[in-house]
Amino acid sequence: MKQKAPQTKVLSYDLGGTKVAAGVVNSRGKILDEIRVPVEIEKGKTAVLNQLCDLGQQLLAKHPTIKSVGIASAGPLDPYKGVLLDPTNFASSKGTWGKVEITKILAKKLKRTVYLENDAAAAMLAEHWIGAAKGYDNAMILTLGTGLGTGVISDGKLLRAGRHLHPEAGHLIIHNDDQSAPCGCGNLGCAEAYLSGRSFARRARPRFANPNLVPKDIAELARKRDPRAVAAFDEYAHLMAIALHNYAVIYSPEIVVFTGSFAEASDLFIDETQKNLEKLLARRRVGVDLMPKLAVSTLDNKAGLVGGAYVAFNR
Numbered sequence: 411m412k413q414k415a416p417q418t419k420v421l422s423y424d425l426g427g428t429k430v431a432a433g434v435v436n437s438r439g440k441i442l443d444e445i446r447v448p449v450e451i452e453k454g455k456t457a458v459l460n461q462l463c464d465l466g467q468q469l470l471a472k473h474p475t476i477k478s479v480g481i482a483s484a485g486p487l488d489p490y491k492g493v494l495l496d497p498t499n500f501a502s503s504k505g506t507w508g509k510v511e512i513t514k515i516l517a518k519k520l521k522r523t524v525y526l527e528n529d530a531a532a533a534m535l536a537e538h539w540i541g542a543a544k545g546y547d548n549a550m551i552l553t554l555g556t557g558l559g560t561g562v563i564s565d566g567k568l569l570r571a572g573r574h575l576h577p578e579a580g581h582l583i584i585h586n587d588d589q590s591a592p593c594g595c596g597n598l599g600c601a602e603a604y605l606s607g608r609s610f611a612r613r614a615r616p617r618f619a620n621p622n623l624v625p626k627d628i629a630e631l632a633r634k635r636d637p638r639a640v641a642a643f644d645e646y647a648h649l650m651a652i653a654l655h656n657y658a659v660i661y662s663p664e665i666v667v668f669t670g671s672f673a674e675a676s677d678l679f680i681d682e683t684q685k686n687l688e689k690l691l692a693r694r695r696v697g698v699d700l701m702p703k704l705a706v707s708t709l710d711n712k713a714g715l716v717g718g719a720y721v722a723f724n725r
């Protein structure tokens with residue numbers, strides 16, 4: 411019997427609310443070719459879908475043997491049906507997206523098989539495949555950017571929530587009714603409302619005279635030992651430890667990997683977070699030690715793209 415030749419490379423997308431990347435990735439997770447551009451969210455759904463097609467066609471013209479395509483996208487979405495479920499971050503002045511059969515649409519235009527995955531799940535799969543969580547059967551990632559994305563590998567497999575949904579642990583409420591912590595989901599006091607890079611900056615800014623500081627500026631000040639910036643990171647490490655305690659008792663990861671743009675500031679909070687977390691988990695370290703290793707992504711901002719490729723190779 412003739413065996414089907416294994417695929418050597420696939421096309422992958424990482425679709426977010428601000429940027430879209432398309433890339434060609436080989437079976438070892440190496441990115442061979444990549445285009446990264448601002449996503450045309452303001453022009454509406456059809457424009458963005460056309461943008462995806464254009465990027466894909468450019469790459470497929472150079473790599474015509476590719477058969478499979480993986481899309482890592484902001485959610486919510488149904489990965490099995492290949493449908494976007496009115497993604498929160500894609501709404502614009504042109505309106506919301508509603509349900510979009512994105513894999514069907516792209517499959518028709520690109521003439522390839524197309525798969526869909528939540529971007530945080532894709533990042534988790536990438537870290538488990540070739541990144542910081544390689545070799546761990548139980549792992550978690552936190553993507554620290556405009557939001558707080560989470561992904562979990564449990565017993566070697568990606569963990570899903572019910573109804574094909576993704577476990578949105580960034581919206582576990584830490585302080586109910588905390589007016590100082592409004593979350594994009596409409597509630598107050600979610601983990602995301604303290605721990606995303608954007609939330610960190612929003613909470614830290616009142617300590618300074620300059621209302622325009624971005625997370626990077628505050629990190630720079632903290633590295634110069636500015637006491638206001640150091641205090642902001644201390645508060646952040648305190649809250650991060652509370653969130654990680656909750657994740658540890660629910661998911662018991664052996665390793666937690668920080669990724670996303672704000673993970674660049676990990677050196678400013680990781681040690682203090684570890685100390686705080688060790689205290690919160692002290693009693694739980696006697697039987698089964700729930701204290702996870704805290705690590706930083708080794709995939710830069712490529713985890714979504716690599717994870718999309720993982721799905722195209724393996725689903």
Ligand SMILES: [Zn+2]
Pocket residue numbers: 580581593594595596597600602603
């Ligand atoms: Zn929330």
